[in-house]
Amino acid sequence: MNLSGTVLKGRYCILDPVGKGGGGKVYLARDLELGVLWAVKEIPVSDKSEARMLLKLSHPSLPKMIDYIEDNRKCYLVMEYVRGKSLGEYLRGGKHFSINEIVKYGMEISDVFSYFHGRKPPVYYGDLKPDNLMLGENGRLYLIDLGGAVNGYKYHHKVCTGTAGFAAPEQYEGKINAATDIYTFGKTLSALCGKTDCLLFIRNMSLFWLIFRCCMKKPEMRYQNMKTVQKKLSRIQKRQNQSKIKNMLVLAGSSIVFAVITVFLLFSSDLVSGSKTFDFYEELTDITDLYYQEEFQNGSKAxxxxxxxxxxxxxxxxxxxxxxxxESRKILQILAVNSEYQENYENAGFYYEQMLLYDETYRAGYGEYGMFLFRTGQKEAGQALWTEYKSKETMLDDTVSRNLRLWEKEMTKSEEKS
Structure with missing residues (x-):
């Protein structure tokens, strides 16, 4: 039923419907006492938890709740009216957001999520997407529609109210926690990147890596708190404008590191099963994050x-x-890549050899070492490694990597020529 023309509480005159979200309709209303405009959200009485939530929260990026009205069937939330459009509307209108805009919005979202997660009990939003982010005429980003938000400690079990394409995998199991919000955050930033998302690796590798980590399917492999995400975004924001010219040699080298870390993330699920190994993973990723800083991508040799x-x-x-x-295998692999960056090829070769000594069945490791020998022009050593690889092929594990495929292709071509 359209409420236009209805006066609530003898004070709020409903003018027009302006949207729908979180199980309720949203109307524009005029305050007959003050003459100002408010937004009024109509929701079932059974869903009035949103009202209780809003009453307890206060943040510059949340519309303020002004009044609350309830009858036998419905309740009405009178809230601050935000003039503007949602980021979803901008995307559907063909808007292309710049890296600076995406980082700025990410900072504002991470700030409100840090506020949510820092409360006692913490608040988990659960349904972040561009349509729930309103860009006001004042330039501030507002988080709207708290209909799916919940209070909880550790994992809170509830029916998934997320949106397909943005909801985290665990939400479909009825679970939600801080890592869930981090996943939806990553998916939202990815959506703002639009069709150029695949080029983000070149445009800003630091942001690409942050989104990549946020969107890992396993909750324990994502960043574990929004404060960490906020800190990394702040670093990206400060350095975004330092250099617009990408050093292609650095980019190529960074591609090697990204490939190594990606293999680590995708194939090392056994490293996140317990507290000790999970600590190892966190410490290692803290180190590898150094390669995604702007100083490394665009800075001087020093x-x-x-x-x-x-x-x-x-x-x-x-x-x-x-x-x-x-653990030793992964550390040695990254030490080898780090030595390549330093142009200390003797050390790099030593680390690759040690990596294979620790695990002689590591198939992808042969590809990493083989491509290093190929890059540095060590043909004889490369041929010897290829011979060893072929002799052990039936004993090797099933790990794969881009470098393994490239090495196999190059060595096969070399054999055909000879």
């Missing part, structure tokens, strides 16, 4: 050398703490 030294120190420290085969 800047990159400094970051490589930081990474080397962190990896060696981690190496002393971790002695399991899988």
């Amino acid at each position: 800047d990159r050398e400094k970051i490589c030294e930081q990474a080397d120190t962190g990896l060696r420290k981690l190496q002393k703490q971790c002695t399991e085969k899988e």
